Amino acid sequence: MRQVYVLGAGAHSWGKFPEIDQVSLARTAIAEALNDADLTWRDVEGLVAASSRFEGGMGWGLHGNEILQNTSEAGIACINVGGACAAGGIAFTTAHALVASGQYDCVIAAGAERMPKGFIARPPGGMDAVNDGDYVRWKALGATNPAYWAMEARRRQHDHGTSAETFAKASVLMHANAVGNKRARYRKPCTVEEVLASPEVADPLHLLEICAVSDGAAAVVLGSEHFARRLGERALRVAGCAAATGSFGDPAVRIPAVSANPRAGVSHTSEVVNSVDRAMRMAGIEHKDIDLLEIADNSVWQVLHWPEMLGFVEAGEADHMLVCGEFGIDGALPINPSGGFLSFGEATTAQALLQICELAWQLRGEAEGHQVENAQIAMSAVLGLGANGASVILQK
Amino acid sequence: MTDIPVIEGLFADDNDDIALLGSHCTGCGSDYFPEAVGCSDPDCTDGELRRCELPTTGSLYSYSWQNYQPPPLFALEQWKPYAIGTVELQPGLRVLARLDIPREELRIGLPVELGRDVMAKGGDGTISGYVFRQEGTS
Numbered sequence A: 001m002r003q004v005y006v007l008g009a010g011a012h013s014w015g016k017f018p019e020i021d022q023v024s025l026a027r028t029a030i031a032e033a034l035n036d037a038d039l040t041w042r043d044v045e046g047l048v049a050a051s052s053r054f055e056g057g058m059g060w061g062l063h064g065n066e067i068l069q070n071t072s073e074a075g076i077a078c079i080n081v082g083g084a085c086a087a088g089g090i091a092f093t094t095a096h097a098l099v100a101s102g103q104y105d106c107v108i109a110a111g112a113e114r115m116p117k118g119f120i121a122r123p124p125g126g127m128d129a130v131n132d133g134d135y136v137r138w139k140a141l142g143a144t145n146p147a148y149w150a151m152e153a154r155r156r157q158h159d160h161g162t163s164a165e166t167f168a169k170a171s172v173l174m175h176a177n178a179v180g181n182k183r184a185r186y187r188k189p190c191t192v193e194e195v196l197a198s199p200e201v202a203d204p205l206h207l208l209e210i211c212a213v214s215d216g217a218a219a220v221v222l223g224s225e226h227f228a229r230r231l232g233e234r235a236l237r238v239a240g241c242a243a244a245t246g247s248f249g250d251p252a253v254r255i256p257a258v259s260a261n262p263r264a265g266v267s268h269t270s271e272v273v274n275s276v277d278r279a280m281r282m283a284g285i286e287h288k289d290i291d292l293l294e295i296a297d298n299s300v301w302q303v304l305h306w307p308e309m310l311g312f313v314e315a316g317e318a319d320h321m322l323v324c325g326e327f328g329i330d331g332a333l334p335i336n337p338s339g340g341f342l343s344f345g346e347a348t349t350a351q352a353l354l355q356i357c358e359l360a361w362q363l364r365g366e367a368e369g370h371q372v373e374n375a376q377i378a379m380s381a382v383l384g385l386g387a388n389g390a391s392v393i394l395q396k
Numbered sequence B: 001m002t003d004i005p006v007i008e009g010l011f012a013d014d015n016d017d018i019a020l021l022g023s024h025c026t027g028c029g030s031d032y033f034p035e036a037v038g039c040s041d042p043d044c045t046d047g048e049l050r051r052c053e054l055p056t057t058g059s060l061y062s063y064s065w066q067n068y069q070p071p072p073l074f075a076l077e078q079w080k081p082y083a084i085g086t087v088e089l090q091p092g093l094r095v096l097a098r099l100d101i102p103r104e105e106l107r108i109g110l111p112v113e114l115g116r117d118v119m120a121k122g123g124d125g126t127i128s129g130y131v132f133r134q135e136g137t138s
Helices: A022-036 A064-069 A084-100 A133-141 A145-160 A164-179 A192-197 A225-234 A270-283 A300-309 A318-323 A340-344 A348-363
Strands: A005-011 A046-050 A077-081 A106-113 A200-202 A216-223 A236-245 A292-295 A377-384 A388-395 B002-005 B011-014 B017-025 B049-053 B057-066 B082-090 B093-099 B111-122 B125-134
Touching: A005 A022, A005 A225, A005 A348, A022 A064, A022 A106, A022 A216, A022 A348, A046 A064, A046 A084, A046 A348, A064 A077, A077 A084, A084 A106, A084 A216, A084 A236, A084 A348, A084 A377, A084 A388, A106 A348, A133 B093, A145 A200, A145 A300, A145 B057, A145 B082, A164 A192, A164 A300, A164 A318, A164 A340, A200 B057, A216 A225, A216 A348, A236 A270, A236 A348, A270 A300, A270 A377, A270 A388, A292 A300, A292 A348, A300 A318, A340 A348, A348 A377, A348 A388, B002 B011, B017 B111, B057 B093
Parallel strands: A046 A077, A046 A106, A292 A377, B002 B125, B093 B125
Antiparallel strands: A005 A216, A005 A236, A106 A216, A236 A388, A377 A388, B011 B017, B017 B049, B057 B082, B057 B111, B082 B093, B111 B125
């Protein structure tokens, strides 16, 4: 396998842009990434698009072919990959494999999303049958995504004694990190009191403790040694990356399922744990080597639970780490220096690519206003509906 | 007047008895809810799935109180904030359910039992759903 590099990163801003279509969002992100890599479309040999397709063939839909038809019809390979909110990470992993195999020297991974307002509802196109968990959860239970996170948060309070104030502090940290990040959608700092005074969405989670939905687009240019040499120090090594699915026996009731079959010894959110384990093995590194983490903080519960489930801290220790400031930008293990999903809002399939852009900006020292000092190795981890996980490790 | 389950095949509803319908794997013994197409245990290669009725009692593993109305596909006609929870029916099987339990009574470990409720009334009948209630209250 050849060494692969991140050559360029680019993103459209995150927010609500009803007047901008999905392809235009993607074009903006890709143009910035190509410019960043000092390349043009004529150098690109493949495009992998994070497509908005969910299990069952449902979804809204970014289609990479539409980007090419509106930008550069040069006969290059175009691959559309699914994976729900992990699709961006899976697109990156696919693009990596295309370069690592020697088949191509320059491939773009891109994601772009325009989200409906409010709760993410059931996408069109399903069969509405009893064996479709997504249909059952909406039709019979009205189980929104925040309800799933809320039940995890409630259980954490039972198992580890996490207080409402500690959950609120996770939101305060994410919003504080975003204050200096000009790319974030929500850049206003907040206090524990403000978080707890925001409307209760799904007890114990309040409005400021769950992520909004956003429109956005992000793109990464991957290339071989040939291109990396031209770029010099700005090229970043892809130390590891992996896509993974869940393990049988995972105790999580996964969105959109309505049951779980827990078995002893199986990790919670195993699709993400499996992807991180595999990416770390590929990189040949240990937890202590990682200087910052970008994780999918759909709610404050993930900010506390994920560092534990990924093996960075012992179960139940994250509360203490958070309260002591160890998850902050200047802490021992910075979590989401960007401000995370809580400060950007989630543009589902594009989100994992934005995470990877953030890793690149951090490692190059370009994370203006939210820079982790002297970051050498950075990791992303993302979860997608339907038991999809993906993780990327970049190295300076 | 007829009584129609919110989703055909989600539960068996004979007179006053109700049971969630699932799949039992003859190979590894796993029980699934709702009915599954195939067994997901990677070590189980020769099992067959058979429709089964799942246990009707369990304990509350976790819960939440939903204050916002879900998107319109939700069949509950007279919506108001309500409880939703995860119920452990047996070791190795937890199911998601609406809870017909007062907010102040909700606690992890609460013994619960399955029941039915009317989710909506139409011109030609009612739509029924499944809920869990505190054991001994129905």
